[in-house]
Amino acid sequence: MTTLAERDARVFLHQSSSSPVRSGLRAVEGMWIEDNDGRRLIDLHGNTAHLLGHANPEIRAALARQLDELAFCPRRYTNAPAVELAEALTARWSGRGEAGVLFAPSGSDAIEIAMRLARAATGRFETVSLDGSFHGSGFGALGLSEAVLDPRLGPHLPGLQHVAPYWGEGGAERMLDGLRQAFATSATGISAVIAEAVRSNCHMPPPQLWPEVRRVCDDHGALLIFDEIPSGLGRAGRFFAFELFDVQPDIAVLGKSLGGGVLPLAAVIADRRLDVAPDLDIGHYTHEKNPMQARAGLTTVQMVLRDDLPTRAVEIGHRLAEGIAEIAARTGRPAGLRGPAALLALELPGCGLATAELVARCRDAGLSTTGKGPQSVGLSLPLTVSDTDIDEVLSRIETLIARL
Helix, strand or coil: CCCHHHHHHHHCCCCCCCCCCCCCEEEEEECEEEECCCCEEEECCHHHCCCCCECCHHHHHHHHHHHHHCCCCCCCCCCHHHHHHHHHHHHCCCCCCCEEEEEECCHHHHHHHHHHHHHHHHCCCEEEEECCCCCCCCHHHHHHHCCCCCHHHCCCCCCEEEECCCCCCCHHHHHHHHHHHHHHHCCCCEEEEEECCCCCCCCCCCCCHHHHHHHHHHHHCCEEEEECCCCCCCCCCCCCHHHHCCCCCCEEEECHHHHCCCCCCEEEEEEHHHCCCCCCCCCCCCCCCCHHHHHHHHHHHHHHHHCCHHHHHHHHHHHHHHHHHHHHHHHCCCCEEECCCCCCEEECCCCCCCHHHHHHHHHHCCEECCECCCCEEECCCCCCCCHHHHHHHHHHHHHHHHHC
């Protein structure tokens, strides 16, 4: 009998990060996923969208009500959940006055909105980003991520500059030197610096890095854009991850978890002084104020604030760190965590496994995850997990380490 995975391979175009699929799923709930063979695994990846757990009942109930009330909103009209979500997000802005919002159907689209907004506001088109980051799959967003594209894709969009990242050789000083050099040698002027406040691979920057980047941007009249798609909404221990670093960007981008783990939704939150191009389509999408997506986002934000999930993220991180340290002591094998709060990677130095093999070993131990660099995998849990859930995760990690 042909499996669902085999049928998938026949009808979908193949790409490196999505093909081949591991198996078909028939159910998701909380931190669990269940495949078509009935195997249940703890989801430590969730595409960083399962902040509230898979199939969160409060999100599902809110969407069911919204479906009965208003399912679509054509362009040039608005609706209550869209306005209320925008109000909730701008209320979280701080430091530089009022903010405005645009919604998008994906994080990649939202990043490109931020790029267009920066160009329109500054009158410049060059940007600086960190080589080896990830900002999305659109040509602009993909170009921000990689200094050298595969030659089959042709050249970058013009004006994209890359500097060595803080997590690489030479660290933050090399990155800052590259940034200053980019500003000094720019022929037309830099519109913006775009970066993840905390890298999605969970590498923490030095505490003074982003304030210094902010100063460099201000000295040259450039904007600072933070990609908070994987790190925002409390996972890093603050509503915005940039709040960890005593720095205020001009634009921040949210995504992934914003749709409640059910619908695709991203948002660009920008200082209101950048609202300078009403005659341009900066973020023009068919579903730019979709009431279903907005209801998912609004319910997500309300739950994050009501249940103080940023604080819970810190608690989850502490409990995991203590548990991993105890496992390392019991097994005599090195293991640790990297990243803030619940934005984590599990490091297994000396395991001697390539990333793909390590991910496969995790799956054998009942843990679905993804690689986060050499000898490390993602450890991303919903912020709604109980302490008992965390104990189960630690038990499976101990099984994994013992088998290694």
